[in-house]
Amino acid sequence: MSDFGTRVGLLKPRWAGANLTGRQSGLRQRLFKARYIYLLLLPGLVYYLFFHYLPMYGILMAFKNFNANLGIWGSHWAGLTHFEYIFSDPSFQRAFRNTLFISMGRILFELPFPILLALLINELREGRSRRILQTLFTFPHFLSWVIIGSIMLNLFGDQGIVNMMLSSLGLGKIRIFSSSDLFRPFLFFSNIWKESGWSSIIYLAAIASIDVEQYESAAIDGITRRQKMWYITLPNILPTVVILFILAVGNAMNAGFDQVFNLYNGAVLDMGDIIDTYIYRITFQGPTDFSFSTAVGLFKSLINFALLIAADFASRRLSGKGLFH
Amino acid sequence: MGRPIRRKRLETSLIIIIIVLAAWGLIILFPFYNALLLSLTPREVYVRNPFLLLPKAISLDSYRALLNNSGILIGFKTTSLILLSGVPLNMFLTASMGFCLSRNSFPGKRLVFFLVIATMFFNGGIIPLYITVKNLGLMDSLFSVILVTAANTFYLILTKNYFESIPPSMEESASIDGANDIVIFTRIYLPLAKPILATILLFYAVDRWNEWYHSMLFLQRLDLVPLQVILRNIVNATSQTVVEVDTGRRLFADGIKMAAVVVTMLPVMVIYPSLQRYFMKGIMLGAVKA
Numbered sequence: 001m002s003d004f005g006t007r008v009g010l011l012k013p014r015w016a017g018a019n020l021t022g023r024q025s026g027l028r029q030r031l032f033k034a035r036y037i038y039l040l041l042l043p044g045l046v047y048y049l050f051f052h053y054l055p056m057y058g059i060l061m062a063f064k065n066f067n068a069n070l071g072i073w074g075s076h077w078a079g080l081t082h083f084e085y086i087f088s089d090p091s092f093q094r095a096f097r098n099t100l101f102i103s104m105g106r107i108l109f110e111l112p113f114p115i116l117l118a119l120l121i122n123e124l125r126e127g128r129s130r131r132i133l134q135t136l137f138t139f140p141h142f143l144s145w146v147i148i149g150s151i152m153l154n155l156f157g158d159q160g161i162v163n164m165m166l167s168s169l170g171l172g173k174i175r176i177f178s179s180s181d182l183f184r185p186f187l188f189f190s191n192i193w194k195e196s197g198w199s200s201i202i203y204l205a206a207i208a209s210i211d212v213e214q215y216e217s218a219a220i221d222g223i224t225r226r227q228k229m230w231y232i233t234l235p236n237i238l239p240t241v242v243i244l245f246i247l248a249v250g251n252a253m254n255a256g257f258d259q260v261f262n263l264y265n266g267a268v269l270d271m272g273d274i275i276d277t278y279i280y281r282i283t284f285q286g287p288t289d290f291s292f293s294t295a296v297g298l299f300k301s302l303i304n305f306a307l308l309i310a311a312d313f314a315s316r317r318l319s320g321k322g323l324f325h
Numbered sequence: 326m327g328r329p330i331r332r333k334r335l336e337t338s339l340i341i342i343i344i345v346l347a348a349w350g351l352i353i354l355f356p357f358y359n360a361l362l363l364s365l366t367p368r369e370v371y372v373r374n375p376f377l378l379l380p381k382a383i384s385l386d387s388y389r390a391l392l393n394n395s396g397i398l399i400g401f402k403t404t405s406l407i408l409l410s411g412v413p414l415n416m417f418l419t420a421s422m423g424f425c426l427s428r429n430s431f432p433g434k435r436l437v438f439f440l441v442i443a444t445m446f447f448n449g450g451i452i453p454l455y456i457t458v459k460n461l462g463l464m465d466s467l468f469s470v471i472l473v474t475a476a477n478t479f480y481l482i483l484t485k486n487y488f489e490s491i492p493p494s495m496e497e498s499a500s501i502d503g504a505n506d507i508v509i510f511t512r513i514y515l516p517l518a519k520p521i522l523a524t525i526l527l528f529y530a531v532d533r534w535n536e537w538y539h540s541m542l543f544l545q546r547l548d549l550v551p552l553q554v555i556l557r558n559i560v561n562a563t564s565q566t567v568v569e570v571d572t573g574r575r576l577f578a579d580g581i582k583m584a585a586v587v588v589t590m591l592p593v594m595v596i597y598p599s600l601q602r603y604f605m606k607g608i609m610l611g612a613v614k615a
Contacts, residue, residue: 027432030431030432031432033431034428034431034432034506036505036506036507037425037428037431037506038431039507040421040422040424040425040506040507040510041421041422041425041437043417043418043421044418044419044421044422044425044476045422045437045440047418047472047475047476048440048441048444048476050457050461050472051454051457051472051473051475052444052448053440054457055448055449055450055453055454055456055457056448056449056453057453057457058449058450058452058453058454058456058457059449059450059453061452061453061456072456117349120342120345120346121346123339123342124342124343124346133346133347133350134601134605135597135598135601136350136353136354137349137350137353138601138604138605139353139594139597140353142531142535142593142597142604143535143590143593144534144535144537144553146535146537146553146554146556146557146560146589147553147556147586147589147590149560150360150556150557150560150582150583150585150586151356151357151359151360151583151586152356153560154359154360154363154579154582154583155356155359155360159375161359161376161377161378164375164376165376168376193352193353193356197353201605201608201609202608205608205609224338225338225339226338258538262557279450279451280451283451283452284542290452290456293450293451293452294449294450294452294453297449297450297451297452297453298449298450300450301447301448301449301450304446304447305446305447308445308446309446
């Protein structure tokens, strides 16, 4: 008789434990339960709403002839006129071309370097010298392109130390900022200089997670340092490389505004003007036509969006995970 | 018996590696060295011999001129204001949102998450943002710069992932006692998340220090100019010789420009070495968990 209570417990009626406050209580109950989460969520949501989604309303300007006096709502419709003009504008075509070529160049030249750096750094033993080198290599990443651009302009300018060194050796001056040809390669070089230390960290983390057994079993058979890198290390970090490659492709529309803006000038527009600098110039450094600028910006965003979706899809196919989640 | 004499071969390849890495280190160092050198060289020495590799004479003329004549002090003041008000806001938004998004499903969670992630895929462009800031009455106000970058979605995701990795057992006793989400957030999760919070604090601080683009767009007033914009103005000035106001001595523009660069870099340069491992640890934390 003493365990009758427990037996009854096992025979609890189905509605016991369920809330008895009413039929719609399912959703309301969950809302109520999560009320503090909503409270905590509110400030962040307000930020995203006001500064990311509210501006999207301004996209309408791309389809109208914006008149500041009439506001967005009152301005007259222009349909796709601005977009038609975009395609016929040679400056835009140039900017678009440059953007693609620079992005491709970045993938080709800037992607491998951090990998190489990581492989080399990895060969050093943990210790003070390794830490010092890493501090040095990663440092430029934390400085703005305003700073780095100023330093580079001074160093590599026509009157800079590098050119003086070359002159004193009897070689000709290299014109990086005064003529188009070397500007793009310089973009790659200076970005490698600035970022490869920091980028190598990702690869170093990936290398660190390779299990030691692979190296040990190879060492037994005798293996050189180079073979280790080529046959063990590299294949193991290949997934990381692929992900970063996909990310770089998805980011192709952004060819590095910060860097280009702080390094470029009128003389190198031919090879150096990218979509973002083009938009900036037509918006703030010329006769203002907000509608046209918005149209160009929208066009770029749409392509960017498509690329990122494709990249996300590719990444998910390959590794089961999306780019950001 | 005895290990195979492979050690000798390893030594050579290691030596090559060390040389290569050291060379790269010098390549990284050289531009900074050049800037520092130029900033410390008096004009007379520079004019006679512009090709300088080693210091011939040291003078603080450029720095003196910098501090007296330009807006560098305004720059420091403005950027400090932005940093001191911006970073706490950044931390609050990132931590709170990151926490909420790491919680178990609540009505609307998928929607909120989608809205946040979507901002990484698409945005309206500068003009719409410009118009929005204008319509919100924030033009020429420091709030424009502070609010526009009030949260970085990438750091948000890092934080959310970190919160997700905290075992739920941590909060079980608290929730049994009837603690609500806010208490759980402040008393349990925040203290446990110190590593990631320290990291993104540093990231946000550096980002705020380096901010220049939005300030250039939204701030026109002369008494609120961030340091980086001041630096840009100084560097883009084209005159070659500058006359020092009180002494009439002539200075050279490049020296002043490089002095401005050094001064802007200095705080980061000083703080970075000691904090470097937090940056790196944070990235590794985020990369592994993501």
